[in-house]
Amino acid sequence: MEKIMGLKSLWEAFRAENPKVRIRDAAKQLDTTEAELLATSTGETVTRLTNDFQEILKSVESLGKVMALTRNDFCVHERKGVYKNVTFSGPMGLAVNPDIDLRLFMMQWSSAFAVDENGRKSLQFFGKDGEAIHKIYLVETSDVRAYNTLVKAFTAADQEEPLLIQKDKKVAEEKPDHEIDVAAFQEKWLNLQDTHEFHGLLRKFGVTRTQGLRLAPEGHAVAITKESLKAVLHKASETDLEIMVFTGSAGCIQIHTGLVKNLLQTGPWFNVMDPDFNMHLREDAIASVWLVKKPTADGIVTSIEVFDQSGEIIVQFFGKRKPGIPENEHWRLMVNEIAVISR
Numbered sequence: 001m002e003k004i005m006g007l008k009s010l011w012e013a014f015r016a017e018n019p020k021v022r023i024r025d026a027a028k029q030l031d032t033t034e035a036e037l038l039a040t041s042t043g044e045t046v047t048r049l050t051n052d053f054q055e056i057l058k059s060v061e062s063l064g065k066v067m068a069l070t071r072n073d074f075c076v077h078e079r080k081g082v083y084k085n086v087t088f089s090g091p092m093g094l095a096v097n098p099d100i101d102l103r104l105f106m107m108q109w110s111s112a113f114a115v116d117e118n119g120r121k122s123l124q125f126f127g128k129d130g131e132a133i134h135k136i137y138l139v140e141t142s143d144v145r146a147y148n149t150l151v152k153a154f155t156a157a158d159q160e161e162p163l164l165i166q167k168d169k170k171v172a173e174e175k176p177d178h179e180i181d182v183a184a185f186q187e188k189w190l191n192l193q194d195t196h197e198f199h200g201l202l203r204k205f206g207v208t209r210t211q212g213l214r215l216a217p218e219g220h221a222v223a224i225t226k227e228s229l230k231a232v233l234h235k236a237s238e239t240d241l242e243i244m245v246f247t248g249s250a251g252c253i254q255i256h257t258g259l260v261k262n263l264l265q266t267g268p269w270f271n272v273m274d275p276d277f278n279m280h281l282r283e284d285a286i287a288s289v290w291l292v293k294k295p296t297a298d299g300i301v302t303s304i305e306v307f308d309q310s311g312e313i314i315v316q317f318f319g320k321r322k323p324g325i326p327e328n329e330h331w332r333l334m335v336n337e338i339a340v341i342s343r
Contacts, residue, residue: 008041105250229317262274
């Protein structure tokens with residue numbers, strides 16, 4: 001308790017001097033975590049929820065339209081819609097809808113809070129490392145009464161239970177290229193039947209994602225520029241081409257499928273600012289951008305994948321598609337044309 005009170009005083013002093021700094025950035029500056037900072041307001045603007053994460057998520061449909069937010073350090077993905085069709089198979093979950101489209105990895109989820117920030121109500125979920133995994137904000141048309149009912153149903157009995165934070169983050173070490181059976185790796189790549197098999201391919205050969213792109217079969221992974229990425233998004237906006245935007249945290253991947261219309265540069269941030277979808281991409285954190293082609297049973301699937309300096313994926317872009325249907329030919333032609341120009 002003494003530690004929490006000390007952090008609370010530190011956090012209050014920091015906010016007084018830095019009112020515009022977001023809690024995620026403040027946590028880094030204060031050498032703590034967002035979850036720990038949030039917990040200092042328990043009993044005031046914050047309510048600790050139980051760890052029945054699956055049941056909480058299944059109950060969110062009752063709130064009506066909300067805004068789902070998933071982010072990493074360099075990309076924020078915000079999508080408005082109704083939580084429906086939330087299902088789980090063990091620790092793996094799905095919410096498959098035209099608007100709220102999520103892939104959930106519950107083994108990473110560790111704590112949950114209901115938050116009321118000056119009337120802005122939300123449900124916030126955090127990982128074992130104290131970093132935000134997923135947040136759900138009420139919007140103007142949300143059912144506040146249903147939100148209050150949900151919070152009451154899932155309020156934790158012990159509001160002072162300490163958070164168990166595991167800060168040690170393992171960084172994958174990259175094996176030297178000469179230790180990889182590149183020929184076998186490329187052969188397996190060319191025989192992929194589904195994009196979801198790609199993670200298994202990387203694990204099988206012990207390569208990191210960016211290393212795998214470097215060692216890809218000829219023509220299947222091409223480095224392109226940040227300017228090319230923005231050119232693709234501008235072209236998609238101008239031609240009303242529906243695309244897919246994937247952004248992930250440690251325990252959630254959030255997907256937007258549809259148009260991207262209102263594009264805006266604000267300092268280092270490249271933004272999509274549409275009524276039901278916002279994306280904020282920290283452009284100066286981008287270390288590499290790749291045009292990637294993966295074979296599937298439905299033909300080649302083409303993506304643009306964006307990485308930071310540590311080789312962590314920031315965001316991915318695809319043409320709109322569903323399993324069993326070939327990817328949009330307009331997307332494929334557009335990204336290939338722009339990639340050729342950028343080289």
